[in-house]
Amino acid sequence: MGLVHEIDYGTKASNAAALVTLTIDGVKVSVPEGTSVMRAAMEIGTQIPKLCATDMLDSFGSCRLCLVEIEGRAGTPASCTTPVAEGMVVHTQNERLGKLRRGVMELYISDHPLDCLTCSANGNCELQDMAGAVGLREVRYGYEGENHLDSAKDVSNPYFQFDPAKCIVCSRCVRACEEVQGTFALTIAGRGFDSKVSPGMEESFFESECVSCGACVQACPTATLMETSVVEIGQPEHSVVTTCAYCGVGCSFKAEMRGEELVRMVPYKDGKANHGHSCVKGRFAWGYATHQDRITRPMIRAKISDPWREVSWDEAISHVASEFRRIQATYGKGSIGGITSSRCTNEETFLVQKLVRAAFGNNNVDTCARVCHSPTGYGLSQTFGTSAGTQDFDSVEQADVILLIGANPTDGHPVFGSRMKKRLREGAKLIVIDPRRIDLVRTPHVEAAYHLPLRPGTNVAMLTALAHVIVTENLYDEAFVRERCDLDAFTLWAEFAAAERNSPEALAATTGVDPQLVRAAARLYAKGGNAAIYYGLGVTEHSQGTTAVMALANLAMATGNIGRVGVGVNPLRGQNNVQGSCDMGSFPHEFSGYRHVSTPEVRQAFEVDWGVSLDAEPGLRIPNMLDAAVDGTFKGLYIQGEDIAQSDPDIKHVTAGLAAMECVVVQDLFLNETAQFAHVFLPGSTFLEKNGTFTNAERRIQLVRKVMTPKNGYEDWEVTQLIAKALGYEMNYAHPSEIMDEIARLTPSFAGVSFDLLERQGSVQWPCNEKAPEGTPVMHVGGFVRGQGRFFVTEYVATDEKTGPRFPLLLTTGRILSQYNVGAQTRRTANTAWHEEDLLEIHPHDAEQRGINDGAWVKVASRAGETSLRAKVTDRVAPGVVYTTFHHPMTLANIVTTDYSDWATNCPEYKVTAVQVSPSNGPTESQQTYADLGRRTRQIEATPAE
Ligand code: SF4
Ligand code: SF4
Ligand code: SF4
Ligand code: FES
Numbered sequence: 001m002g003l004v005h006e007i008d009y010g011t012k013a014s015n016a017a018a019l020v021t022l023t024i025d026g027v028k029v030s031v032p033e034g035t036s037v038m039r040a041a042m043e044i045g046t047q048i049p050k051l052c053a054t055d056m057l058d059s060f061g062s063c064r065l066c067l068v069e070i071e072g073r074a075g076t077p078a079s080c081t082t083p084v085a086e087g088m089v090v091h092t093q094n095e096r097l098g099k100l101r102r103g104v105m106e107l108y109i110s111d112h113p114l115d116c117l118t119c120s121a122n123g124n125c126e127l128q129d130m131a132g133a134v135g136l137r138e139v140r141y142g143y144e145g146e147n148h149l150d151s152a153k154d155v156s157n158p159y160f161q162f163d164p165a166k167c168i169v170c171s172r173c174v175r176a177c178e179e180v181q182g183t184f185a186l187t188i189a190g191r192g193f194d195s196k197v198s199p200g201m202e203e204s205f206f207e208s209e210c211v212s213c214g215a216c217v218q219a220c221p222t223a224t225l226m227e228t229s230v231v232e233i234g235q236p237e238h239s240v241v242t243t244c245a246y247c248g249v250g251c252s253f254k255a256e257m258r259g260e261e262l263v264r265m266v267p268y269k270d271g272k273a274n275h276g277h278s279c280v281k282g283r284f285a286w287g288y289a290t291h292q293d294r295i296t297r298p299m300i301r302a303k304i305s306d307p308w309r310e311v312s313w314d315e316a317i318s319h320v321a322s323e324f325r326r327i328q329a330t331y332g333k334g335s336i337g338g339i340t341s342s343r344c345t346n347e348e349t350f351l352v353q354k355l356v357r358a359a360f361g362n363n364n365v366d367t368c369a370r371v372c373h374s375p376t377g378y379g380l381s382q383t384f385g386t387s388a389g390t391q392d393f394d395s396v397e398q399a400d401v402i403l404l405i406g407a408n409p410t411d412g413h414p415v416f417g418s419r420m421k422k423r424l425r426e427g428a429k430l431i432v433i434d435p436r437r438i439d440l441v442r443t444p445h446v447e448a449a450y451h452l453p454l455r456p457g458t459n460v461a462m463l464t465a466l467a468h469v470i471v472t473e474n475l476y477d478e479a480f481v482r483e484r485c486d487l488d489a490f491t492l493w494a495e496f497a498a499a500e501r502n503s504p505e506a507l508a509a510t511t512g513v514d515p516q517l518v519r520a521a522a523r524l525y526a527k528g529g530n531a532a533i534y535y536g537l538g539v540t541e542h543s544q545g546t547t548a549v550m551a552l553a554n555l556a557m558a559t560g561n562i563g564r565v566g567v568g569v570n571p572l573r574g575q576n577n578v579q580g581s582c583d584m585g586s587f588p589h590e591f592s593g594y595r596h597v598s599t600p601e602v603r604q605a606f607e608v609d610w611g612v613s614l615d616a617e618p619g620l621r622i623p624n625m626l627d628a629a630v631d632g633t634f635k636g637l638y639i640q641g642e643d644i645a646q647s648d649p650d651i652k653h654v655t656a657g658l659a660a661m662e663c664v665v666v667q668d669l670f671l672n673e674t675a676q677f678a679h680v681f682l683p684g685s686t687f688l689e690k691n692g693t694f695t696n697a698e699r700r701i702q703l704v705r706k707v708m709t710p711k712n713g714y715e716d717w718e719v720t721q722l723i724a725k726a727l728g729y730e731m732n733y734a735h736p737s738e739i740m741d742e743i744a745r746l747t748p749s750f751a752g753v754s755f756d757l758l759e760r761q762g763s764v765q766w767p768c769n770e771k772a773p774e775g776t777p778v779m780h781v782g783g784f785v786r787g788q789g790r791f792f793v794t795e796y797v798a799t800d801e802k803t804g805p806r807f808p809l810l811l812t813t814g815r816i817l818s819q820y821n822v823g824a825q826t827r828r829t830a831n832t833a834w835h836e837e838d839l840l841e842i843h844p845h846d847a848e849q850r851g852i853n854d855g856a857w858v859k860v861a862s863r864a865g866e867t868s869l870r871a872k873v874t875d876r877v878a879p880g881v882v883y884t885t886f887h888h889p890m891t892l893a894n895i896v897t898t899d900y901s902d903w904a905t906n907c908p909e910y911k912v913t914a915v916q917v918s919p920s921n922g923p924t925e926s927q928q929t930y931a932d933l934g935r936r937t938r939q940i941e942a943t944p945a946e
Helices: 037-043 095-110 126-133 172-181 215-219 228-233 280-284 313-331 346-360 374-383 393-398 414-425 459-472 478-484 487-498 504-511 515-527 545-558 578-583 600-610 622-631 651-659 716-726 736-746 755-761 844-849 925-937
Strands: 019-024 027-032 089-091 160-162 186-189 196-199 225-227 238-243 252-258 261-267 308-310 336-340 365-367 401-405 429-433 450-452 531-535 569-571 636-640 663-668 680-683 692-695 700-704 763-765 809-814 839-842 857-861 866-873 881-885 913-919
Touching: 019 037, 027 037, 037 089, 095 126, 160 228, 172 186, 172 215, 172 414, 215 225, 225 228, 228 261, 238 700, 261 280, 313 336, 313 636, 313 663, 313 680, 313 716, 336 346, 346 365, 346 578, 346 600, 346 636, 346 692, 346 716, 346 736, 374 545, 374 569, 393 414, 401 414, 401 515, 429 515, 450 515, 459 487, 459 504, 459 515, 459 545, 478 487, 478 545, 487 545, 504 515, 515 531, 531 545, 545 569, 578 692, 600 736, 622 651, 636 716, 692 736, 700 755, 736 755, 755 763, 839 844, 839 857, 844 866
Parallel strands: 019 089, 336 365, 336 636, 401 429, 401 531, 429 450, 531 569, 636 663, 663 680, 809 881, 839 866
Antiparallel strands: 019 027, 160 225, 186 196, 238 252, 252 261, 692 700, 700 763, 809 913, 839 881, 857 866, 857 913
């Protein structure tokens, strides 16, 4: 097993259909028009020496190493910038070219430290390789002349270092930052001999605009930009392709290893979701996997106030089984349940819901997707017929208009955010609907055509106002609607949308947005060419989350922006496997593939396969489990990879529910906040320690491959299997691929999926079955999955969470780039360098009124509770709106959020809470108590397991 080697063709592939034939070193080759001579040569296996060219970037032509001779042309053109031409005859090797190349290399080497043997890039350095390739044997200029060898290293970034002494000023880093990442953090400062790479205005990397995506490090052909981990550990010796476990973009990485030690994660160029790009989390923030806080032995305790006792796996598993059986015997079959995780693999999730349905004998299973994208599932299935986004990420390259609502891709989905920025730089227009001025509203070389800064909680009013303009100004696509949609439903909707009360003018007082802006945005969306909608939790986490999803689907259908490349309705999924956990039957009313448990033929298929009879009644959702626990009828819970005591709304209610149970089993990497209420702790395994699959926001199923042995001894699916067996229900899978075979057998949209297919094809987007054996990149082409697309009337109903004299401000929440969700992983990495604590963003006007200075402690109080954090005074938020992230447990952001939720799915209304903000002296009493509880939970008796 060696390193996975990806060929660098030097320049990008051309998509042109027309072919051009030329001769290179006597060999005829036909390549698409627009291909460079360098790439054409690579197609026939001829590597022309190069330094400034790489196929991730546009060709630049600065190093002059790739010169060739072309018959009939004067001079020696650079092959990376010269496109092929019909009949062209190229020579890549002869004495003259060799001499010229050696001359170029000599200049580079004479200003380069000669420490190859001790250099961190030794053996993996393009400069070293090229010196060999051109046959450099001597450096006539000597090494004593003027040089850059004394330039100081910049080690300000926690993950990579910059050693200018080794820089050959090829600009690959600068171009990667511009073209791939779109941050424009680097420049070449100075001219000629004095030119050098500089972050920002000669700042350090850490102080600059750099977002640590790593694109420049990857692009650098020398050791100038180098991962600190490689400097410390050494060059990797083998690699395994796997999938990032952070967000729903689902980037592919090569996990580069030395033995069982991870050296670095390098984005995989062949990854269909990321095409070789990454963000700071997937690229660098993997240190939590070996963090000392990880619990690797099972633990139990009789009461939650007792210290933990380490036990053997056997004891832990039989304790869980006997407790669950005791509880069911005492309180009834429905008194226990399970929670699956969107962090775990499809196979693990499928197994947990199977455990609940088949071994617990009820349908009390739910998932954390309940609290994020359940309205997406319901809204899109009602309107289009499928609970998922409609496009692949590549589709954005064909979009002319991007409507972005309630999502902040440059922080939440950074790699897709970069793709979006690229398309916007190419000329696509952007409409941002968000209470906050997110980065995309204005960022280098990107400016939104319209930013509609609506009041939190008024999405439905805003989307209906857009619909009003589309209907009343005849901007809809009548032919599409007639051919593809339910006409009666359309007529009802159009009448509703056209009503004067739904005009942008009538709704301006509600949304707080200038009606002229709304009208202009509607016209652009309807008539600006291919228009694609992207949205996030700012749409779903509302009392009308499902209505808003339906309103988005209405807009897409009305304007014919669905069913082809470049358009569609696309939820940006938060966690790595939110899509998968929903697909796998994690909801109490649905089997895998979104089929209701009460449908006899579906249930029967599962009963036959699983050899048990199954309950036809939907089970309890998470909030109902907690209610029932408080009422004393729900007593036992198995929670895999989920921290409901921190991530669910109204923490007081959640903790009361957990505290009322008799056996809470938490399976996780760390003693999380929920573990404060656990009686059994089962150590979990990281994505690096398991095999399986994740499904990203594009419905793309990708392999997660084990690169190291689980520190706890088991992959998570094995633990679920042990619990099932201890409960007397046989599960005998030898490998997750067998679980996937079962999923495929029982789930029509997955019928063609197998690990073999994924190995062959790299990834596949469901539906994947007989009709679509290679998967489905774009859905609803030629017809909706449900038959006719269905419009829904989306009457705006204001949330019950209203501002008033006591709570005059609206709090909304989101995430930032460097941290992830409740921070369990990212807080255990050097990412804390960028975000040590959650801050409350408040507009200068609101801050001044309250006597609040930037950086001061403030109390945030709502009807549900109060917490304290530091203020950040900024006009990113509008007056009347405050904003915070929820990455640190001490922030207790969810102690202030209420228990209001989406009418259809119970998805909590995280995005709107009426609050008051006032100066404070520091953390509140609850925060102190919480911290104490956390400390107590981490008490472990030194009882060695055998
Ligand atoms: S790490 Fe990314 S953002 Fe930072 S300078 Fe390099 S390419 Fe630019
Ligand atoms: S840092 Fe690396 S990529 Fe950037 S100019 Fe120098 S050698 Fe080239
Ligand atoms: S964008 Fe998401 S999937 Fe990609 S590296 Fe970052 S966190 Fe991982
Ligand atoms: S590789 Fe062509 S000029 Fe540098």
